[in-house]
Amino acid sequence: CSFYSLSLKQKGLEKDFIQKAIVNNYQFLDEVTEEDLDKLVNEEYKDKYWDGPHTITLLNVIARWDDPKSVHKFFNAVTKACDQDLKKMRQIAMKCMEKAFLYKSVNFIKESFKFVDGKDISEEEASSLLNLCLNTEDERKIKLHKGYQRLEEDIYKSIDILLAKISLNNYISRILTDKIIKKIICLDYLDLDTGFGTLDLVVNYKEAEELNKNWLENGRLANLMLEKSLSTTAVNLIEIAERFKELPENKVKIYEPFSYKNFVQFLKEMDMEWDEEIEFLGKLNRASALKQNNEGLLKVEVAIRKRYSKAIVALLSIKGCEYPRRVYKSIIESNDVALFNLIPLHSLDYRLLVEIKESQNRELEIAFMNRIKETELEKLLIEGRDKGLKEWIINNYENDNSPQRKINATEMVCIYGDKEVVDAIAEKKDINEHLLLTASKLGRGKLVEYLLEKYPYWDIESKPEGEYNALMLASLYGYKEVCELLIEKGASVHTEDGNGNTALTLAAKEGHREVCKLLLDKGAKVDAANKDRRTALALAAEKGHTDICKLLLEKEADIDIPDKDKKTALALAAEKGHKEVCKLMLDRGANIDIPDKGGRTALALAADKGHKEVCELLIEKGANFDVIANNNYTPLVAATVRRHGQICDLLLQVGANINVLVNEEWPLLTIAAFTGQVRVCELLLNKGADVDTIDIKGLTALMYAAKKGHKQVCELLIGKGADINTKDSEGCTALMYATISGYKQICELLLIKGAKVDEINNDGWSALTFAAKEGHTDICNFLVTVGAKIDLDGLIPPIVVAVAAGHAGICRILIEDESKIYSLLYEDITLLMIAAAMGQVQVCNLLLERGADINFQNNRGYTALMFAAAMNKVEICKLLLEKGDDVDCQDNKGNTALIYAAEMNKVEVCNLLLTRRINVNAKNNQKRSALMLAAQKGHKKVCELLLKNGADINAIENNGATALTFAACMGNKEVCEFLLEKGADINYSNSFSPLIAAIASSHIDICEFLIDRAANVNVALEGTGWTPLMVSSAKGQVEICQLLLKKGAKLDKKDHKGYTALMHAAENGQKMTCEMILKEDKLSVADIKDALISAESNNHENIVKLLSDTISKMDDQNSEEEEEKNIPKEASNGGVSNIISINDKFEQDQGIEIPNMPILESASNPSSTPAESDELANLTHKIPST
Structure with a gap:
């Protein structure tokens, strides 16, 4: 292949191998043999001109150019040389993949996957490849592009291939961590040919539940697109949402971002178009579904009007969401069978059937019957075939009034049947009691009258246990004439159901004024309460039935009776936002400040729910706006926590107390800053709030605003004189909080305004340290540019946490002097050791490129390979072994990497080490081998592996114990059995015998086992x-x-x-x-x-x-x-x-001392990492239950 002007760079190659590859179109590949393979893949060359001095291999060259012909030629040569050696072929293919994903070389990746089955790729390998692909920090690790092709396109296609290949592996969702997802989304790429983009990768492969929780329901995706102006991703989101509309079932809540006003505004500003129905599908929960718009319509009603089928199904399927009858009636009135079929089956009941019958729409009638799977009787009734119906009922009909059926034949008879059919049903003893109840709830007055006259011996008060009688049902559904008839025939107005409800409380709750008046006139107790201690007045007030409340008050209902939660009728009406009911209650003398069980008054409840007009009314009528509920909640606190800015404004204007410590932890200003309410912060400050007030942990409002990325709030607080460099109880500043969250603009703002860049917290962490840990490359670069110290004397250097966290790009920024690579840190550990222990492949590669000594031993004799082996970092072990690590190197206690891996049951690492020329019988200072320690810990698989590779089964340690002795002493029966099968000496008796070791450890089962196996x-x-x-x-x-x-x-x-x-x-x-x-x-x-x-x-x-x-x-x-x-x-x-x-x-002294690295724990999980107060983040959960 022709490589443009590469001849100018040839002089930078110190050997002929790659030079020949470049200038001779890879002709040498035709002669490659099996002996050449290792050299072909691994041999490195110093390159001074290829974008700066570093080492490269042939694979670097092939990957960076990604020419299809060259890639194909290379793999043909490798296939020929491997000669059916599949293991060798996979090994080479995986090396190729590392380079291919590093350079985002799509052709190289596709060809490599022909030799590796995605199902065989481990979680660690897949995670490493994904991270390599998303590494764009080093320009030398980016493929050379031609013409229009973008880097983002290569990354997208590379990741798409990888995820598709490993899609059947159960770890796929795990490797898509939040950090990885953020990087993928921020690629902001959409394939115009297919209509699929980076967001599709996340939606298709991340587990729906986690994706919903971490990205969609909390608004994180919407906020990220706003913050980064990801317009292409926004288009991708719209495309996905449109596609999902056509899918029958989908667990991903892809419509959630469209419920955020700021995000929708962002889309409109970008002149994007989308189906309006998508907005209906966002934030689908019971609360949003039952919230009325300015026209008094529910979401589902608007959806029905506009024929949004997907939205209708979703809205009608919300669990626990009972819509008013008008919703279902409007569907019936539309006479649209397709729309009717969208009604969930559980919502099909007798009331809908009555509506359908009255509409005389035969198609809807048939559709209804088909969906409820009509019985033979129902079929006869609907078709009107009366001839022989009575005889059929007598001979065949059985009671089907089961709770599984939303509509039953008794109801069908009452809707469709004539007197002859009713009489036939009435003769059935297990049916007749249901007839009167069903006729009453259907409002069939003439049928009720007929039944009471024809069957005077029936019990008019009869009702299923704990349920409603005939009068209650008629009252519940508002049938006044039926109620009158039942009362005339002796029905009691005082009868209660299992929950203590009377006919009056049921009618009042459902808004049937005429029925309520009738019941009261007939002697119903106006203040009768149910088991929740709610009276008819309380139930009517909560539902907003002003006319019924007026009627009950005229009948001298007690206006201030509290329910079980100590809420009065006024409090219930205020909480639901029923202004007219509240006004009526106050005009009739309701006590305005009675607290509920949580200490909240009507004003606090209204403020909590955001009912501004009700709040205005209550304040006007003299409500105490500073009454303190549990946890120091006042109406102003409730409004602030719930982000009801207008109500906060109202309360502050009338002089509400701003010096309240919420939950005895947070000042109001910190809550307003945390939630990003600029206007509320400004009002609080204008009313005298201390701009530097702190919460119980010492965090200021500025710290919270910086942590949550609220730039306008930060600007306001700084303008009002906030101390930028104040520290919380853990020694953290606002700048540190901003770096943790990755808000570069806020970091810039704080530094411009005088923030000290090198301040440290109680654990010695600076802003740069936090940025290094969180992987915010842009912030690290910025902080270094403005003079942040890279070396913090005596403290944890930022480079350490960057290495531990695996942020290679940040490491590059922070390694000013290559001599630092050799430096020992205060815990006697090098950077390479840290990277090895934490499994950071890219960082290890970087450090080795910069000259880190792979065989360096610290004061304890540990090497990087020992750390990697002990921590089970297989890929690191592979890398170090390929780079020439001394596999038999021993630490000060004589332990080797194999001994560490064996004792800690790292089977894959042991297997890898044993493929090298290693001394399987190497012993530590106590003369203990890897086999002994594996046997001691009960690691049978490791024992099998070691013996297979020549381990001495009867070797002796200092105290005279063998591997069998170790296993017996520790009670590892399975290992004992295995070792005996492999020839272990059961009666060896130097200082110990296996039997005596088992006795000394009190393992009677091992004693029995050994004796049965002929132990002496x-x-x-x-x-x-x-x-x-x-x-x-x-x-x-x-x-x-x-x-x-x-x-x-x-x-x-x-x-x-x-x-x-x-x-x-x-x-x-x-x-x-x-x-x-x-x-x-x-x-x-x-x-x-x-x-x-x-x-x-x-x-x-x-x-x-x-x-x-x-x-x-x-x-x-x-x-x-x-x-x-x-x-x-x-x-x-x-x-x-x-x-x-x-x-x-x-x-x-039997155990191996695992390398102790407290620095790693500190670097990856500092004890004083500034905490975004979890309590504050979940503050709404602490609000007393409503």
Whole structure:
């Protein structure tokens, strides 16, 4: 391929290899053999002219130019050289992918994926490739483009390929972290040919629930597009929203951004067009669905008028959202079957059927019946086939009044049937009680009258348990004539349902004035309350039924009766924004300042809900605007928290107290600043609020505004004299908060106004440190430009947190002097070690490019490879090994990278290390090998891997233990079984035997297992002569002793000091063990007397008595002779008591000390990271429940 004027750069290449590639159209590839492969892929060359001095490989050249022919030729050569070696082919393809994604080389990526199955790519590999692709900070890592082609296009296409290939892997959503999503969105790219863009990648592959929560429902996506002016992404969003309208089901709430006025205004300013229905689909919840517009219409009513089918379905499907009948009636009145079919099935009931019948629309009638799956009876009724209907009912009809059916045959009979059919139903005993109830709720007065006359013996008060009777149903649905008829026939107006509701409370709540008047005239108690202690007046007031409230007050209803939450009728009306009801209540003498259970008055409730006109009325009528509720909530606090600026203005104008500490934590000004309310902040300051007031954590209003990115608020506060450099209790400044959140404009504003760029917090973090941690490259660059210190003497340098967080671009900015790469930090750790431990591939590459010593050992002897192995960073291990790390290097304790990986069960790392020329039997200073430590920790897979690669199964460490001994001591049965299968010596008995190790650790199951596998129960340890029975006796392990004796353990065996098992038990005070051994009846008096001396010497009186009593009962003629022969001259507790500490000795210094790196913890999660107060962020949750 021709590379333009590359001949000018050829002199910069120090070797001929790449030069030939460039000038000879890669002809050398035709001769590549298997032996050439490593050189072909890995060999590096110093390049002084290719955009600055650094090292490159052939893959860099191919990736940067991404010429399809050259890429194809390269892979043909590799395929030929690999000769069906799929493992080698994958290895090379993955190296190619790293370069391909680094340079965003689409052709190179596509070709590489022909040799790698996306399902086989690990989460770590996928995450690394994604990060490489999104790295645009180094111009040397960007493909050379031709003509119109944009970098964003290459990135989009590269990521699209990657995500599509790994789409079946369960980790795909996890690697799309919030930071990654932000970078993808900010690419601001849309493919004009396909109509798909970067936002599609996020929507298609990120889990819907997380995407909704973290980006859509909270307005984060809308705010990001506004902040960065992402006009192309906005177009992409509109395209997605339009497509989603056509999808039957979709869990992603893609319409949410359209519910934000500022975002919609942004779209209009950009002259963008979109289907208005999309706006209806944003913020679909019960509250928004039931909120009326200026015309008094609900969202669903507007949608019905405009035939927004998707919006209608969504609005009608909101759980717990019961619409007024007029909504469904309007659908019926439209006579549109398609629109009718959008009504959710659960909303189809008898009331709709009545409306349909009265509309005489046969198509709707048929559609209704089809959807409810009509019964045979219903079919006969609808079709009007009366002939034989009565006979059919008598012979076939069964009660179907089940709760599963929204409409039942009894209701159908009442709607369609004549008297003959009704009589047929009435003869069914399990049906007749439903007839009267159904006729009453349908308002079928003549049918009710007929039933009461025809069947006078029916109980007029009958009702299903806890539900409504006939009068209640008629009252609920407003059928006055039916109510009159029922009352005349003896129905009581005082009957209650299961919740304490009467006919009056039901009618009042639903707004049926004439029914209420009738009931009151017939003696209904005007102040009767339900179980929530709400009267008819309270229920009517809450619903805004002014005429009914007036009627009830005329009947002398008590105006100030509180409900269970201590809310009065006035409070309920104020909370719902019913101004006319409030006015009526106040005119009739309602107490304006009665607090509810949370301490809130009517004014506080109205302010909380944003009802300005109600607030004006209450203030005009003398409401206390400074009444304090729980958590120091006043009406002004409620309005501020809920962002009701006009109400705040109103309250401040009348003199509301501004010096309230909300929740005893936050001044009002900090809340207003946090929520970005410029006007409210200005009003508070004009009323005398202290501009530098602090909350309980020492945060000022300026800090909150800076953290949340409210530039106008910041400008206002600074203009009013806010102290820019004040610190909170953690030592953080407003500038630090701005850097954390990534608001560069606010950083610029603060610095212009005098912010100190090098201030540090209590943990020694500066603004630059925070920016480095959060990955805000632009802010880091800006701070360095204005003079921020890169080196903070004695404190955590910004470069450390940048390395730990993996921000290679920031590292490039902060590494002024390459000598810093070698510098040891205060924790004796280099930058390369930190990057290795944290798994930061790009940073490791950068540091190695800049000359970091890959084999450098610190004062503890640790290397970067040890850190990577211990932390299971496979990709880092691969990189370091490829760059020439000494795989067998040992630290000061003799541990190698393999030993660390084996002990910590890092199977993949172990496998990787074992592919190199490594000493699998290397031992640390305690002579412990990787196999021993893997066995000790129970890591069977690692043990399998090590043995497969030649590990010595019977190697011995300093204390004489083998791998089997370690496994037995720690109770790792599965590993014990595996090691025995592989030939481990079960009876090895130097300082320990596996059986004694298990006994010392009290693992009876391991003891049983080893004995079943032919472990010698009488094996004596070298040097001590201890047997398994002696150890278990000394430790008082009765069950294990019984097991050993059952399996042939000898009681008369003695150790090198002449001690028996009984003597060990006696010396160590193990009475139960002594009793168990004595029951064996195999001991002589002399043996028992030996034990007696041991017990006496150690003052174990209970055992002395036990042994003395046993001796006195025995009749042994030779006891004196044996006593002289065997009893030691003096009692000794040396050595015997040591049996108890076998396990302690065995475990002493057994574990590998994992590299301790507190600097990493500090760098990645500082204890004093400025906290955007979670409590303040969720402040609305602390408002007393309404």
